[in-house]
Amino acid sequence: MRARRLRIRELRSPAEFAEASQAAKAAWGFPDLMVPPPPDMITATHSGGMTAGAFEGEDLLGFVHAVPRTNLGRPAIHSHLLAVRPAAQRRGLSVLLKLYQREWCLARGIGLVTWTFDPFMLRNAWLNLVRLGATVPVFLPNFYGRIGGIYGDLPSDRFEAHWRLESPRVERATLGETSEVKPEEAAALPVVRSGRLPSTNRALLPFPAGFPEVFRDDPAAGIAARSRFGRSAAALFARGWEAVSVVETADGPAYVLERRSA
Numbered sequence: 001m002r003a004r005r006l007r008i009r010e011l012r013s014p015a016e017f018a019e020a021s022q023a024a025k026a027a028w029g030f031p032d033l034m035v036p037p038p039p040d041m042i043t044a045t046h047s048g049g050m051t052a053g054a055f056e057g058e059d060l061l062g063f064v065h066a067v068p069r070t071n072l073g074r075p076a077i078h079s080h081l082l083a084v085r086p087a088a089q090r091r092g093l094s095v096l097l098k099l100y101q102r103e104w105c106l107a108r109g110i111g112l113v114t115w116t117f118d119p120f121m122l123r124n125a126w127l128n129l130v131r132l133g134a135t136v137p138v139f140l141p142n143f144y145g146r147i148g149g150i151y152g153d154l155p156s157d158r159f160e161a162h163w164r165l166e167s168p169r170v171e172r173a174t175l176g177e178t179s180e181v182k183p184e185e186a187a188a189l190p191v192v193r194s195g196r197l198p199s200t201n202r203a204l205l206p207f208p209a210g211f212p213e214v215f216r217d218d219p220a221a222g223i224a225a226r227s228r229f230g231r232s233a234a235a236l237f238a239r240g241w242e243a244v245s246v247v248e249t250a251d252g253p254a255y256v257l258e259r260r261s262a
Protein backbone atom coordinates (compact mmCIF):
# COMPACT_ATOMS: atom_id res chain seq x y z
CA MET A 1 0.00 0.00 0.00
CA ARG A 2 1.32 3.47 -0.87
CA ALA A 3 1.93 5.83 2.05
CA ARG A 4 -0.45 8.77 1.88
CA ARG A 5 1.21 12.14 1.52
CA LEU A 6 1.37 14.40 4.58
CA ARG A 7 0.57 18.03 3.91
CA ILE A 8 0.33 21.08 6.14
CA ARG A 9 -2.11 23.69 4.81
CA GLU A 10 -4.75 26.16 5.99
CA LEU A 11 -8.26 24.84 6.63
CA ARG A 12 -10.68 25.55 3.81
CA SER A 13 -14.24 24.68 4.81
CA PRO A 14 -16.59 24.61 7.82
CA ALA A 15 -16.40 20.80 7.67
CA GLU A 16 -12.63 20.98 8.18
CA PHE A 17 -13.09 23.29 11.20
CA ALA A 18 -15.57 20.77 12.63
CA GLU A 19 -12.90 18.08 12.12
CA ALA A 20 -10.37 20.26 13.95
CA SER A 21 -12.76 20.62 16.87
CA GLN A 22 -13.05 16.83 17.05
CA ALA A 23 -9.25 16.44 16.85
CA ALA A 24 -8.89 18.84 19.80
CA LYS A 25 -11.40 16.83 21.80
CA ALA A 26 -9.49 13.61 21.05
CA ALA A 27 -6.11 15.16 21.89
CA TRP A 28 -7.11 16.67 25.25
CA GLY A 29 -9.86 14.28 26.26
CA PHE A 30 -11.91 17.45 26.99
CA PRO A 31 -15.48 17.33 28.22
CA ASP A 32 -17.75 18.71 25.45
CA LEU A 33 -18.01 22.09 27.11
CA MET A 34 -14.31 22.76 26.57
CA VAL A 35 -14.16 21.84 22.86
CA PRO A 36 -13.55 24.94 20.72
CA PRO A 37 -16.73 25.57 18.70
CA PRO A 38 -16.06 25.65 14.92
CA PRO A 39 -17.84 29.03 14.46
CA ASP A 40 -15.42 30.66 16.94
CA MET A 41 -12.39 29.29 15.08
CA ILE A 42 -13.85 30.32 11.72
CA THR A 43 -14.52 33.86 12.99
CA ALA A 44 -11.05 34.29 14.47
CA THR A 45 -9.44 32.97 11.28
CA HIS A 46 -11.59 35.28 9.13
CA SER A 47 -10.52 38.23 11.28
CA GLY A 48 -6.78 37.87 10.82
CA GLY A 49 -6.02 34.72 12.77
CA MET A 50 -4.83 31.45 11.25
CA THR A 51 -5.77 27.77 11.36
CA ALA A 52 -3.62 25.15 9.67
CA GLY A 53 -4.04 21.39 9.64
CA ALA A 54 -1.76 18.39 9.11
CA PHE A 55 -3.56 16.31 6.49
CA GLU A 56 -2.86 12.76 5.43
CA GLY A 57 -5.01 12.42 2.34
CA GLU A 58 -8.34 13.87 3.53
CA ASP A 59 -7.72 13.02 7.20
CA LEU A 60 -6.94 15.88 9.56
CA LEU A 61 -4.40 14.51 12.06
CA GLY A 62 -3.72 17.72 13.95
CA PHE A 63 -4.02 21.48 13.74
CA VAL A 64 -2.81 24.81 15.07
CA HIS A 65 -5.15 27.76 15.60
CA ALA A 66 -4.27 31.38 16.40
CA VAL A 67 -6.14 34.64 16.90
CA PRO A 68 -4.86 38.16 16.09
CA ARG A 69 -3.04 39.79 19.02
CA THR A 70 -3.11 43.59 19.14
CA ASN A 71 -1.95 44.56 22.64
CA LEU A 72 1.81 44.03 22.48
CA GLY A 73 2.75 47.08 20.42
CA ARG A 74 3.99 45.00 17.48
CA PRO A 75 2.43 42.64 14.92
CA ALA A 76 1.63 39.38 16.74
CA ILE A 77 -0.77 36.47 16.92
CA HIS A 78 -1.82 34.43 19.95
CA SER A 79 -1.81 30.71 19.24
CA HIS A 80 -4.74 29.38 21.21
CA LEU A 81 -4.70 25.69 20.24
CA LEU A 82 -2.23 23.05 19.12
CA ALA A 83 -3.51 19.49 19.02
CA VAL A 84 -2.52 16.20 17.39
CA ARG A 85 -4.78 13.15 17.42
CA PRO A 86 -3.40 10.50 19.83
CA ALA A 87 -2.81 7.96 17.00
CA ALA A 88 -0.66 10.49 15.12
CA GLN A 89 1.42 11.76 18.05
CA ARG A 90 5.22 11.40 18.32
CA ARG A 91 5.67 11.77 14.54
CA GLY A 92 6.86 15.36 14.64
CA LEU A 93 3.53 16.85 13.49
CA SER A 94 3.32 19.50 16.20
CA VAL A 95 6.72 20.85 15.19
CA LEU A 96 5.71 20.87 11.49
CA LEU A 97 2.49 22.73 12.34
CA LYS A 98 4.37 25.35 14.35
CA LEU A 99 6.99 25.81 11.61
CA TYR A 100 4.17 26.33 9.10
CA GLN A 101 2.67 28.89 11.48
CA ARG A 102 6.02 30.67 11.61
CA GLU A 103 6.26 30.88 7.80
CA TRP A 104 2.65 32.08 7.64
CA CYS A 105 3.48 34.88 10.07
CA LEU A 106 6.75 35.94 8.45
CA ALA A 107 4.99 36.18 5.05
CA ARG A 108 2.62 38.73 6.67
CA GLY A 109 5.20 40.79 8.57
CA ILE A 110 4.32 39.19 11.93
CA GLY A 111 7.37 38.53 14.09
CA LEU A 112 5.89 37.34 17.39
CA VAL A 113 3.65 34.41 18.35
CA THR A 114 2.46 33.97 21.94
CA TRP A 115 0.63 31.06 23.57
CA THR A 116 0.02 29.67 27.02
CA PHE A 117 0.80 26.28 28.51
CA ASP A 118 0.66 24.61 31.90
CA PRO A 119 4.08 25.14 33.53
CA PHE A 120 3.88 21.71 35.23
CA MET A 121 3.51 19.88 31.87
CA LEU A 122 7.07 18.79 31.13
CA ARG A 123 6.39 17.51 27.61
CA ASN A 124 4.77 20.77 26.52
CA ALA A 125 7.56 22.77 28.15
CA TRP A 126 10.12 20.68 26.25
CA LEU A 127 8.31 21.18 22.94
CA ASN A 128 7.90 24.94 23.46
CA LEU A 129 11.27 25.92 24.92
CA VAL A 130 13.72 23.27 23.77
CA ARG A 131 12.37 22.20 20.36
CA LEU A 132 10.75 25.46 19.19
CA GLY A 133 13.02 28.00 20.92
CA ALA A 134 10.22 29.98 22.60
CA THR A 135 10.94 31.69 25.94
CA VAL A 136 8.64 32.56 28.84
CA PRO A 137 8.56 36.06 30.38
CA VAL A 138 5.01 35.99 31.82
CA PHE A 139 3.14 33.99 34.51
CA LEU A 140 -0.69 34.02 34.38
CA PRO A 141 -2.25 32.78 37.65
CA ASN A 142 -5.48 30.75 37.26
CA PHE A 143 -5.78 32.05 33.68
CA TYR A 144 -8.92 30.11 32.67
CA GLY A 145 -10.37 29.73 36.17
CA ARG A 146 -11.04 26.20 37.50
CA ILE A 147 -11.46 24.01 34.43
CA GLY A 148 -11.78 20.54 35.98
CA GLY A 149 -10.93 17.56 33.77
CA ILE A 150 -7.37 16.33 34.34
CA TYR A 151 -6.79 19.42 36.55
CA GLY A 152 -9.38 18.53 39.15
CA ASP A 153 -9.62 21.52 41.49
CA LEU A 154 -6.20 23.00 40.69
CA PRO A 155 -5.99 26.60 39.49
CA SER A 156 -5.28 26.81 35.74
CA ASP A 157 -1.93 28.63 36.13
CA ARG A 158 -0.21 29.24 32.80
CA PHE A 159 3.17 30.25 31.41
CA GLU A 160 2.97 32.56 28.41
CA ALA A 161 5.43 31.51 25.69
CA HIS A 162 6.84 34.21 23.44
CA TRP A 163 8.09 32.90 20.10
CA ARG A 164 10.27 35.60 18.59
CA LEU A 165 10.28 34.29 15.07
CA GLU A 166 13.44 35.95 13.82
CA SER A 167 15.54 35.51 16.97
CA PRO A 168 18.72 33.43 16.63
CA ARG A 169 17.36 30.72 18.95
CA VAL A 170 14.21 30.31 16.86
CA GLU A 171 16.23 30.40 13.61
CA ARG A 172 18.32 27.57 15.10
CA ALA A 173 15.18 25.65 16.05
CA THR A 174 13.99 25.75 12.43
CA LEU A 175 17.20 23.89 11.55
CA GLY A 176 16.49 21.22 14.15
CA GLU A 177 18.95 22.61 16.73
CA THR A 178 17.47 22.52 20.21
CA SER A 179 17.86 24.88 23.18
CA GLU A 180 18.78 21.93 25.40
CA VAL A 181 20.72 22.44 28.65
CA LYS A 182 22.70 19.33 29.57
CA PRO A 183 21.96 17.87 33.04
CA GLU A 184 25.63 18.29 34.06
CA GLU A 185 25.45 21.98 33.10
CA ALA A 186 22.19 22.34 35.05
CA ALA A 187 23.72 20.68 38.11
CA ALA A 188 26.07 23.67 38.47
CA LEU A 189 23.24 26.23 38.57
CA PRO A 190 21.72 27.67 41.78
CA VAL A 191 18.18 26.52 42.58
CA VAL A 192 15.52 29.16 43.26
CA ARG A 193 13.92 28.64 46.68
CA SER A 194 10.66 30.40 47.47
CA GLY A 195 11.12 34.03 48.36
CA ARG A 196 14.86 34.14 47.51
CA LEU A 197 16.04 35.64 44.23
CA PRO A 198 19.37 34.36 42.89
CA SER A 199 22.34 36.70 42.60
CA THR A 200 23.52 34.99 39.38
CA ASN A 201 22.22 35.50 35.81
CA ARG A 202 21.11 31.87 35.39
CA ALA A 203 19.19 29.63 37.79
CA LEU A 204 16.89 26.61 38.06
CA LEU A 205 13.23 26.82 39.03
CA PRO A 206 12.07 23.27 39.93
CA PHE A 207 8.55 21.92 39.46
CA PRO A 208 6.91 18.62 40.41
CA ALA A 209 7.43 15.53 38.24
CA GLY A 210 4.53 13.40 37.04
CA PHE A 211 1.90 16.12 36.75
CA PRO A 212 -1.15 15.87 36.87
CA GLU A 213 -1.35 12.25 38.10
CA VAL A 214 0.97 12.96 41.04
CA PHE A 215 -1.67 15.18 42.72
CA ARG A 216 -4.72 13.05 41.92
CA ASP A 217 -5.06 11.74 45.48
CA ASP A 218 -3.78 14.86 47.22
CA PRO A 219 -5.27 18.00 45.66
CA ALA A 220 -4.15 20.13 48.63
CA ALA A 221 -0.51 19.27 47.87
CA GLY A 222 -1.14 20.23 44.24
CA ILE A 223 -2.60 23.60 45.20
CA ALA A 224 0.34 24.25 47.56
CA ALA A 225 2.89 23.31 44.88
CA ARG A 226 1.12 25.56 42.36
CA SER A 227 1.15 28.46 44.77
CA ARG A 228 4.85 28.07 45.74
CA PHE A 229 5.93 27.77 42.10
CA GLY A 230 3.68 30.65 40.98
CA ARG A 231 5.05 33.05 43.60
CA SER A 232 8.65 32.37 42.58
CA ALA A 233 7.93 32.54 38.83
CA ALA A 234 5.96 35.79 39.13
CA ALA A 235 8.70 37.40 41.27
CA LEU A 236 11.43 36.41 38.82
CA PHE A 237 9.54 37.50 35.68
CA ALA A 238 8.71 40.84 37.33
CA ARG A 239 12.46 41.40 37.75
CA GLY A 240 13.33 40.71 34.11
CA TRP A 241 14.01 36.97 34.21
CA GLU A 242 12.81 34.56 31.46
CA ALA A 243 12.48 30.79 31.28
CA VAL A 244 14.69 29.71 28.36
CA SER A 245 14.86 25.92 28.69
CA VAL A 246 13.71 22.95 30.74
CA VAL A 247 15.83 20.12 32.09
CA GLU A 248 15.37 16.86 34.01
CA THR A 249 17.71 16.87 36.99
CA ALA A 250 18.33 14.12 39.56
CA ASP A 251 15.82 15.98 41.80
CA GLY A 252 13.13 16.28 39.12
CA PRO A 253 12.30 18.68 36.29
CA ALA A 254 13.25 22.35 36.40
CA TYR A 255 13.09 25.44 34.22
CA VAL A 256 16.34 27.14 33.33
CA LEU A 257 15.88 30.87 33.86
CA GLU A 258 18.04 33.72 32.64
CA ARG A 259 18.13 37.36 33.61
CA ARG A 260 17.37 39.37 30.48
CA SER A 261 19.94 41.92 29.44
CA ALA A 262 18.36 45.39 29.13
Ligand SMILES: CC(C)(COP(=O)(O)OP(=O)(O)OC[C@H]1O[C@@H](n2cnc3c(N)ncnc32)[C@H](O)[C@@H]1OP(=O)(O)O)[C@@H](O)C(=O)NCCC(=O)NCCS
Nearest residue numbers: 027082083084089090091092093094095117123124126127
Ligand atom coordinates in the same frame (compact mmCIF):
# COMPACT_ATOMS: atom_id res chain seq x y z
C1 LIG B 1 1.54 18.33 22.69
C2 LIG B 1 1.18 17.71 21.33
C3 LIG B 1 0.58 18.80 20.43
C4 LIG B 1 2.47 17.18 20.71
O1 LIG B 1 2.18 16.71 19.42
P1 LIG B 1 3.11 15.64 18.65
O2 LIG B 1 2.86 15.81 17.19
O3 LIG B 1 2.95 14.30 19.23
O4 LIG B 1 4.57 16.19 19.02
P2 LIG B 1 5.90 15.90 18.17
O5 LIG B 1 5.90 14.51 17.65
O6 LIG B 1 6.04 17.04 17.18
O7 LIG B 1 6.98 16.01 19.31
C5 LIG B 1 7.52 17.26 19.68
C6 LIG B 1 8.05 17.19 21.07
O8 LIG B 1 6.94 17.12 21.95
C7 LIG B 1 7.28 16.30 23.07
N1 LIG B 1 6.32 15.21 23.23
C8 LIG B 1 5.20 15.05 22.50
N2 LIG B 1 4.52 13.99 22.98
C9 LIG B 1 5.21 13.48 24.02
C10 LIG B 1 4.98 12.40 24.93
N3 LIG B 1 3.91 11.62 24.83
N4 LIG B 1 5.89 12.17 25.88
C11 LIG B 1 6.98 12.95 25.99
N5 LIG B 1 7.24 13.98 25.15
C12 LIG B 1 6.36 14.25 24.19
C13 LIG B 1 8.60 15.70 22.81
O9 LIG B 1 9.46 16.42 23.63
C14 LIG B 1 8.91 15.98 21.38
O10 LIG B 1 10.25 16.34 21.28
P3 LIG B 1 11.40 15.20 21.11
O11 LIG B 1 11.11 14.58 19.77
O12 LIG B 1 12.66 16.04 21.18
O13 LIG B 1 11.26 14.24 22.24
C15 LIG B 1 0.19 16.52 21.48
O14 LIG B 1 0.71 15.61 22.41
C16 LIG B 1 -1.20 16.95 21.92
O15 LIG B 1 -2.07 17.23 21.09
N6 LIG B 1 -1.41 17.00 23.26
C17 LIG B 1 -2.67 17.45 23.82
C18 LIG B 1 -2.88 18.91 23.56
C19 LIG B 1 -1.81 19.84 24.13
O16 LIG B 1 -1.27 19.63 25.20
N7 LIG B 1 -1.54 20.95 23.41
C20 LIG B 1 -0.68 22.03 23.87
C21 LIG B 1 0.68 21.99 23.31
S1 LIG B 1 1.64 23.36 23.97
